[in-house]
Amino acid sequence: xxxxxxxxxxxxxxxxxxxxxxxxxxxxxxxxxxxxxxxxxxxxxxxxxxxxxxxxxxxxxxxxxxxxxxxxxxxxxxxxxxxxxxxxxxxxxxxxxxxxxxxxxxxxxxxxxxxxxxxxxxxxxxxxxxxxxxxxxxxxxxxxxxxxxxxxxxxxxxxxxxxxxxxxxxxxxxxxxxxxxxxxxxxxxxxxxxxxxxxxxxxxxxxxxxxxxxxxxxxxxxxxxxxxxxxxxxxxxxxxxxxxxxxxxxxxxxxxxxxxxxxxxxxxxxxxxxxxxxxxxxxxxxxxxxxxxxxxxxxxxxxxxxxxxxxxxxxxxxxxxxxxxxxxxxxxxxxxxxxxxxxxxxxxxxxxxxxxxxxxxxxxxxxxxxxxxxxxxxxxxxxxxxxxxxxxxxxxxxxxxxxxxxxxxxxxxxxxxxxxxxxxxxxxxxxxxxxxxxxxxxxxxxxxxxxxxxxxxxxxxxxxxxxxxxxxxxxxxxxxxxxxxxxxx
Ligand code: DUC
Ligand code: ZN
Ligand code: ZN
Ligand code: ZN
Numbered sequence: 225x226x227x228x229x230x231x232x233x234x235x236x237x238x239x240x241x242x243x244x245x246x247x248x249x250x251x252x253x254x255x256x257x258x259x260x261x262x263x264x265x266x267x268x269x270x271x272x273x274x275x276x277x278x279x280x281x282x283x284x285x286x287x288x289x290x291x292x293x294x295x296x297x298x299x300x301x302x303x304x305x306x307x308x309x310x311x312x313x314x315x316x317x318x319x320x321x322x323x324x325x326x327x328x329x330x331x332x333x334x335x336x337x338x339x340x341x342x343x344x345x346x347x348x349x350x351x352x353x354x355x356x357x358x359x360x361x362x363x364x365x366x367x368x369x370x371x372x373x374x375x376x377x378x379x380x381x382x383x384x385x386x387x388x389x390x391x392x393x394x395x396x397x398x399x400x401x402x403x404x405x406x407x408x409x410x411x412x413x414x415x416x417x418x419x420x421x422x423x424x425x426x427x428x429x430x431x432x433x434x435x436x437x438x439x440x441x442x443x444x445x446x447x448x449x450x451x452x453x454x455x456x457x458x459x460x461x462x463x464x465x466x467x468x469x470x471x472x473x474x475x476x477x478x479x480x481x482x483x484x485x486x487x488x489x490x491x492x493x494x495x496x497x498x499x500x501x502x503x504x505x506x507x508x509x510x511x512x513x514x515x516x517x518x519x520x521x522x523x524x525x526x527x528x529x530x531x532x533x534x535x536x537x538x539x540x541x542x543x544x545x546x547x548x549x550x551x552x553x554x555x556x557x558x559x560x561x562x563x564x565x566x567x568x569x570x571x572x573x574x575x576x577x578x579x580x581x582x583x584x585x586x587x588x589x590x591x592x593x594x595x596x597x598x599x600x601x602x603x604x605x606x607x608x609x610x611x612x613x614x615x616x617x618x619x620x621x622x623x624x625x626x627x628x629x630x631x632x633x634x635x636x637x638x639x640x641x642x643x644x645x646x647x648x649x650x651x652x653x654x655x656x657x658x659x660x661x662x663x664x665x666x667x668x669x670x671x672x673x674x675x676x677x678x679x680x681x682x683x684x685x686x687x688x689x690x691x692x693x694x695x696x697x698x699x700x701x702x703x704x705x706x707x708x709x710x711x712x713x
Contacts, residue, residue, distance in 0.1 A: 234272025280314025285539030341675030370679025443469025540566030576648030
């Protein structure tokens, strides 16, 4: 494909504005956005009349080439990204998992895994234990390696989980580095208890997964993380918000002015837990992820929260396993690899569920699928915008065309799809990534190694005002109450 592209006559949508305009792309960048751009013969011209021209999706939450629960996800940095591009997502932020607790070794492992990237990507870093070495390594990650967010696990007892004392240490460290603290919010001790109870009751199938870790445990951990972040006075990002319980805690905190960001994932927004009771093991096991997909009602409430700004941006937690891997838990739901797909489906499902249904505007769609992610992780307007100077990561969506989801046609290497059979309005007809047309006429043209690692710089707008609050707090401490002893003798 040509390095010069003109997208003509579409409705160009940014998070703040939409207008009919042409978009001219050269050498990987957007060069001009205005009506009636005229160009020479060496330019590939795409007619977008009647269609929306929008920033490519940015998925804030994925797991590619993730070694987890005794196996490794089906999608690596090439197949997962190819799937993403076919669905209109042009960047994602994946979670680096430390190797034996070492952040440095983890980062090096993910540098290798991502060599064949075919689209741009960034990294969060998971923190799985805590000591002085980890604390020092966090500084290097932020100051040299381009990581500005760290995820702490309040669940996965005996494996990834850390207790409140270390969570507080982690929050303090994030704050000192201008990095964003993220939490997987479920009460790990209670989940462990719930799992034991299910096994004792003889409930060993996939429904036991949902029953062992109910929404109340997500609500508890979310509330606790929010309060601890408030105590440390640092922003908090709650990943995969799956329940009303967690969402209401976030709503309360945001209303009070606390800087809390809530990320629902597409599985939680459009699915419910009924499949977990299916009598076919593999049908049910497909839907096992943590926190669990909740009962009907939570999905609609999360959609409403997204439409009102209580929740800010949509991720996927794409963590794809095939049937053979899911079968590892045939006798015990605790051994079913946790994870569902979504990286390819997110843009379509959010369009259909939120825009086509009339719940949000097209500009809000751009905000929740792309712009706010770029802002939060401090790469806006390089990403997340159709503006002169921005990276040429662009999609053309036809609102009158339709999509249909099936494992038979998807680009993930998994043999199943939790959204199997879903169809809806609005189809991504063209994806441009880094100035190259990579998806057109239902065909992918991706090049391994063409994706760039995007460093995410520290200290974004989320931290503004914190120094002042901190100063006020310290000032209040400097005025201790003067006391005397009143003798009763
Ligand atoms: N939840 C999942 O379902 N998979 C990956 C990790 C997680 O927290
Ligand atoms: Zn003209
Ligand atoms: Zn998680
Ligand atoms: Zn995850």
